[in-house]
Structures are given as C-alpha cells and as structure tokens.
Amino acid sequence: MTNEVDRAGKATFEWIAEQLRRDIKSGELRPGDQLPNQREIAARFEVAVGTAQRALGQLQEDGWIVSRPGVGRVVSASPGREPLTLELLSSQVVELKAQVDTLQETVDRLKAGQS
Structure with a gap:
C-alpha cells in the first residue's frame, strides 16, 4: 500500500x-476498449505496480471499468454510471412500458380523429 x-x-x-x-470522459478510451495493464500504467505514471493496481481497482469498484476473462480490463459499457442490476433493469422496463402505453393512446386518439 502506497x-x-x-x-x-x-x-x-x-x-x-x-x-x-x-481519458474515458474525453473519448480517448471508449466503452469496450482494453485498458493498459498494471505494468503499463505503472510505467506511464512512474509509480509502483501496486499503486497502478489500486487505481484500477478503484475504477472497477466505481463502475468505470470491468474485468473480462482472457481480455483484461475494459471500459464499462456505461462508465461512471450506476451498475445495471436486475432491479434497476426491471424498473426501467416498467417506465418504458408506461411510456409506450401513453404513446399508443395518443396514436389511437389521432387515428380516431382522422376517421
């Protein structure tokens, strides 16, 4: 620990x-891009490998990056956002369904008005 x-x-x-x-926010590193490994980050910032490892761990914990077996660490599909959970996805589906229902009602009213 440094x-x-x-x-x-x-x-x-x-x-x-x-x-x-x-780098992620600027688009230099985009979702799905592989990050440099710990040794490369340590060399870039002229720090110990353990320090680079802690930085990567922090990014992973915060949802900016994910580990992919056989690939390494890559930028998250939704960097810096709340990680997707079943509960979050379910609530988003419910909200989308309500919006679709509202749109369908509007379309039906418009069609009825054109008849």
Whole structure:
C-alpha cells in the first residue's frame, strides 16, 4: 500500500484513477476498449505496480471499468454510471412500458380523429 500523496492532496492511486477517468470522459478510451495493464500504467505514471493496481481497482469498484476473462480490463459499457442490476433493469422496463402505453393512446386518439 502506497503512502504517496500527489496533486491537491490526493493519494497517487486516486490521482491516476482520475487521469484514467478523464481519458474515458474525453473519448480517448471508449466503452469496450482494453485498458493498459498494471505494468503499463505503472510505467506511464512512474509509480509502483501496486499503486497502478489500486487505481484500477478503484475504477472497477466505481463502475468505470470491468474485468473480462482472457481480455483484461475494459471500459464499462456505461462508465461512471450506476451498475445495471436486475432491479434497476426491471424498473426501467416498467417506465418504458408506461411510456409506450401513453404513446399508443395518443396514436389511437389521432387515428380516431382522422376517421
């Protein structure tokens, strides 16, 4: 575990995670893109591999990246957003169904008015 502190009082791993988030937000790294491995990140930021590992762990915990077996870490399909759960998906389906029903009622009224 590193005790290094850098830029604005942030721990080095937090600062690295912030830089990688910036790369994702800017589109330099897009959903599905593979991230550099721990050693490459350590070399890029001139830190220990453990520090790079903590930065990647933080990004994964926050939903910015996911691990894919045989591939490595990739940018999440919905970086920085709430991870999809069955409960969240179910509520979104219910909302969409209500919107579709409302649209169908509007279409039916418009059709009835044209007759």
